[in-house]
Amino acid sequence: MIDPFGRHISYLRISVTDRCDFRCVYCMAEEMTFLPKADVLTLEEIDRLGSAFVRLGARKLRLTGGEPLVRKNVMSLFESLSRHLKSGALEELTLTTNGSRLAEFAEPLARLGVKRVNVSIDTLDPAKFTEITRRGKLDKVIEGAFAAREAGMKVKVNTVALRGVNEQEMDDLVAWCGREGFDLCVIETMPLGEIDADRTDQYLPVSLVRSRLAARWTLEESDKRTGGPARYVRVAETGQYVGFITPLTHNFCESCNRVRLTCTGTLFMCLGQEDSADLRAVLRQGADDAGLDAAIREAISRKPKGHDFIIDRRHNRPALGRHMSVTGG
């Protein structure tokens, strides 16, 4: 799969559910209306689509959400997709999780060949954690991250930088991740979906986080790339990596190798644009594999050059109406 700008599309992120057991303040509103079940792809449909992408050359699949580990029977999906790891067609099967159920699933995931997991942790303060997630328990999440490490997986902690919320904690997060052997990725807030808060209040430029960290830590430039938009530095004092994702202040589109499938089977060729392809309709109209492949290729031929996120200060509206939980973060 090569798009019109010569980029090889080798990475598919799949949101397996829009549901989540947390309600992170920057991600969701307190009262969320989730999608009717009939709109959401079945696990068999997700397997069929994921497998089509693998057939067309995707080397990496990431399951996300919503919270992937709250989807009923999600392990059967991991299991069926893991056949592509065994055959060698797929290099990596991985997930992004809030960690609430990771303690339970770490072992079976590792057994299926999942080697890396991203766990979202925005703060190490238990009370603040419950406030940000509106219901999460930090100790459960940390237990999950430790269980993943024990099962042999590499853990990367995702932290969304939030002004006035966790900005004073970045040093502690770097130190903690360093001690625990985790990499850390600091993410800028992206204006996706209606939430209850004012996004311009939450916005903390990751460039500022980086320059503050540089005052305390020795950040060595590194060419480590994980196929994603993060730019990594190595923290000399801990030996762990810290990545920075700055969709608002830095354009990472030129090397974009990814597309995203929502839990309703809509393929977004760009996180920051509305253009999409309805692959659920193709599936449910009874397309055979050749028809499905043709629909995917056609979508890839429409992948745009880049996006242009802005937090609109006058209207304080999200740049895009859909939530990260639908598109898959």
Ligand code: SAM
């Ligand atoms: N439930 C899983 C989790 O918590 O990691 C997977 C889905 S979640 C949408 C994926 C990542 O997106 C999380 O690290 C979350 O913090 C981040 N995220 C959600 N909304 C965001 C936003 N508006 N801007 C930046 N990151 C966001």
